[in-house]
Amino acid sequence: MLFRNTTERNKMLNKSSNLRKVILGAVAGAFVAIGATGAVAYPTKPVTFIVPYSPGGGSDQQARRLQPGLEKALGVKVRIVYKTGGGGAVGFSELWRSKNDGYTISNVVVPNIVITAKGKDVGFDPGKFSYIGMTARAVGALMVPKNSRFKSLDQFVKEAKANPGKITVAGVGSTGKMNMADLAGILGIKHAYVPVSGGVGKMIPMILGNHVDAAMTASSHATKHKAKLDTLAVAGPTAVATLPGVPNVKKWGYMTTWGVMAPPGTPADRVKVLNAALLKATADPKVRSMVEKNGLSPMRQTPAEAAAYVAAAVKKHSN
Numbered sequence: 001m002l003f004r005n006t007t008e009r010n011k012m013l014n015k016s017s018n019l020r021k022v023i024l025g026a027v028a029g030a031f032v033a034i035g036a037t038g039a040v041a042y043p044t045k046p047v048t049f050i051v052p053y054s055p056g057g058g059s060d061q062q063a064r065r066l067q068p069g070l071e072k073a074l075g076v077k078v079r080i081v082y083k084t085g086g087g088g089a090v091g092f093s094e095l096w097r098s099k100n101d102g103y104t105i106s107n108v109v110v111p112n113i114v115i116t117a118k119g120k121d122v123g124f125d126p127g128k129f130s131y132i133g134m135t136a137r138a139v140g141a142l143m144v145p146k147n148s149r150f151k152s153l154d155q156f157v158k159e160a161k162a163n164p165g166k167i168t169v170a171g172v173g174s175t176g177k178m179n180m181a182d183l184a185g186i187l188g189i190k191h192a193y194v195p196v197s198g199g200v201g202k203m204i205p206m207i208l209g210n211h212v213d214a215a216m217t218a219s220s221h222a223t224k225h226k227a228k229l230d231t232l233a234v235a236g237p238t239a240v241a242t243l244p245g246v247p248n249v250k251k252w253g254y255m256t257t258w259g260v261m262a263p264p265g266t267p268a269d270r271v272k273v274l275n276a277a278l279l280k281a282t283a284d285p286k287v288r289s290m291v292e293k294n295g296l297s298p299m300r301q302t303p304a305e306a307a308a309y310v311a312a313a314v315k316k317h318s319n
Contacts, residue, residue, distance in 0.1 A: 043273070048103065050098075066135065113310075143225070143230065167213045169212065
C-alpha cells in the first residue's frame with residue numbers, strides 16, 4: 001500500500017495496532033472463559049440447592065451447614081429452595097427435570113430416594129443421578145414425647161403386644177413405614193403407621209402435640225429435640241454419644257445418609273468441581289463439630305464412591 005505522506009502512514013499503522021489489541025483482547029478473554037483445557041469457566045453464576053423436605057428437617061440442616069463453605073469454595077452464591085411433597089419425590093423429580101449444567105443441585109437422602117422411587121410414576125431413577133458425595137449419616141431412632149406413658153422400650157413393647165395395632169407411629173412416607181416395619185418385626189409387635197409428607201420438619205409438631213404415640217426418625221433428630229422428646233431405642237450395635245443411656249436394637253439396621261447430587265448427565269468436570277467444594281465445606285472444623293454434636297457421623301466421598309453407595313442401596317431395596 002502506498003501512502004501520500006508519513007502522517008498518513010502513521011495513522012494507518014496506529015489503526016492497525018489498535019485493531020490487533022482489540023482482537024488479542026477478545027482472544028485472551030475467550031481463553032480465560034474457556035480455560036486451558038477447553039472447558040467453559042464454571043461456575044460463573046449462583047447455584048440452586050434444592051431441599052426436597054420441609055424447613056427444619058435433616059435435609060434443611062445439611063444444606064444450611066454446607067451453604068457457607070460451598071459459597072466460599074465455588075465463589076458464587078448458593079440459593080436454597082424448598083420443593084416438598086411425596087416423601088421427597090417432588091424435589092427429586094424437580095432435579096431430574098433440571099438442566100444438567102451444574103447450576104442446580106439437590107440434597108439426597110439414602111435410602112429415602114431409593115424407596116420412594118419404588119412408587120408408580122415418580123418421575124426419576126435414583127441410579128441415574130450424578131452423585132457428588134455423601135456428607136453425613138445417622139442411625140434410626142424411635143422417639144416419644146417427654147410426657148409419654150412410655151418411659152422405656154420395654155413398656156412400649158408390652159403395651160403394643162397387649163393392644164396389637166393400637167399404638168400410632170409417625171414416619172416420613174414409605175421410608176418411615178419400611179423402617180418401622182423392620183423394627184416391629186424384630187420386637188414382635190404390631191402398630192398403626194401414620195405417614196407424613198414433607199419430612200421430619202412436619203412430623204415433629206405432630207409428636208410434640210401428642211397427635212401420635214411415637215415417631216420413627218434418625219439419631220440426629222432425636223439429638224436435636226431431646227429437650228422435648230425421649231428416645232426409646234436406636235439402631236445398630238453402637239451407642240450414640242449424644243443420646244447416652246438409650247438402648248440399642250442391634251439387629252435393627254436402619255441408617256439414614258445425607259448427600260448432594262446433580263441432574264443426570266451433568267458433565268464430569270463440573271461434578272469434580274462441586275465435589276472439591278463439598279469436601280472443602282465438610283472439612284471445616286466448625287462444620288465437623290456441628291455434625292458430631294447433632295448425633296451424626298461425618299462422611300467424605302468421591303463422586304464414584306457416592307454413586308457406588310447409592311447403587312448398593314438400590315440393590316439392597318430392589319425386592
